Amino acid sequence: MEFFFTVPPAITFGPGCSKKVGEVVTQLGYKNVFVVYDAGVKAAGIVDPIIDALKAANLNIVEYDKVLPNPPIECVEEGATLARNAGSEIVVAIGGGSAMDTAKCVNVLLSNPSPLSLYEGVNNVKNRTNPFIAIPTTAGTGSEVTTMAIITDEANKRKFAVHGQHVGAAIALADPELTLGLPPFITATTGVDALTHAIEAYISKMNMVPTDVMALKAIELIIKNLPEATKNGQNLEARSNMLLGSLMAGIAFTNAMVTLAHSIAHPLGARCNTAHGLANACVLPYVVEFNAPAVPQRIRDIGVAMGLPVQDLSDGDVAKAVVEALIALNKELGIPSLEGAKVPKDILPTIAEDAMKEVPTFFNPRECTVEDVLAILNKAY
Ligand SMILES: NC(=O)c1ccc[n+]([C@@H]2O[C@H](COP(=O)([O-])OP(=O)(O)OC[C@H]3O[C@@H](n4cnc5c(N)ncnc54)[C@H](O)[C@@H]3O)[C@@H](O)[C@H]2O)c1
Ligand SMILES: [Fe+2]
Structure with missing residues (x-):
């Protein structure tokens, strides 16, 4: 090691x-x-x-x-x-x-x-x-x-x-x-940014035991508290758990790095001024779906940390359950698709090309092509 x-x-x-x-x-x-x-x-x-x-x-x-x-x-x-x-x-x-x-x-x-x-x-x-x-x-x-x-x-x-x-x-x-006063939409999108850090640190090629521990606990804290913090912003316990979750996710990814969702979010921020958390939230489910075959046990661990009943499921069904739960979370939090986020459709090929040059792509657990990234973007649109 x-x-x-x-x-x-x-x-x-x-x-x-x-x-x-x-x-x-x-x-x-x-x-x-x-x-x-x-x-x-x-x-x-x-x-x-x-x-x-x-x-x-x-x-x-x-x-x-x-x-x-x-x-x-x-x-x-x-x-x-x-x-x-x-x-x-x-x-x-x-x-x-x-x-x-x-x-x-x-x-x-x-x-x-x-x-x-x-x-x-x-x-x-x-x-x-x-x-x-x-x-x-x-x-x-x-x-x-x-x-x-x-x-x-x-x-x-x-x-x-x-x-x-x-x-x-x-x-x-x-x-x-x-x-406490962070508006619901910013609470939701920044919260999913933190979730993205935790999930991406956990599946990154650079993962290690100390970051795994931080990432899994962060996923659990964020999944349990983000809906409540978004709907009832004055709930100090939910806010505390979210801040703790984002901080632990930060410790995880500053060491283990992030992966393809961030490679896509960065050009969306630079070219379309899409808020960072929103950009990550839109693509996270489809990045997880793409990566699942490369890291099935890690996706299973993420499912467990999310509180999903994945024990008796096949690898494919676990991945499906995790992806569906991430899509459902976005929906519950009122997070739109890339189209709803006002990203012009004709920019997607450029974003896909930019994403290939981003550093986090290097840490993605599954090799990807520009066509793969474009397919992810189209699903998220
Ligand atoms: N350095 C890192 O490790 C790292 C990691 C991930 C993202 N980023 C970068 O961070 C930036 C995004 O930061 P962010 O998501 O925190 O958003 P942000 O700092 O841009 O803030 C978003 C909005 O929320 C408002 N706001 C912030 N706190 C508030 C509060 N408590 N109450 C009311 N309004 C509040 C701000 O005024 C702003 O309008 C991006 O540029 C992203 O690339 C950096
Ligand atoms: Fe981020």
């Missing part, structure tokens, strides 16, 4: 823990804080109490509030210029994957020269970064525990990863109270 497993940041988990941020920055010995978020999180009333907690610790604060979904390089460079000019020492992100990934890259550029494109790929960030603090507000990406950031290169219509040493958070403050 051989594997490489990165241990995640120091995680503080629990209702209200985001208010400890002032204390945490002070303990680390920094004074000048750069806070990154987007307009939606600000409007939801999540930012101000955290800024107040930083102010109560007598810290100097500069805010960057212009993060965009599927964040483009320009947001990162604009934020980095502001942070450098302000003499910021430590970066705090408040938000979903878009804010956390923007902040990760701003933090990289505080100790490494621009442009960001120099750091695309794995372990290309050379200079050590200061500790970065991630405060997630969606139970989805797991970016608070992953060692990568996903940024959009709008000029070339693609997303790319800055991955590896010096990129991830040093400290995650995972406060489920911040997710």
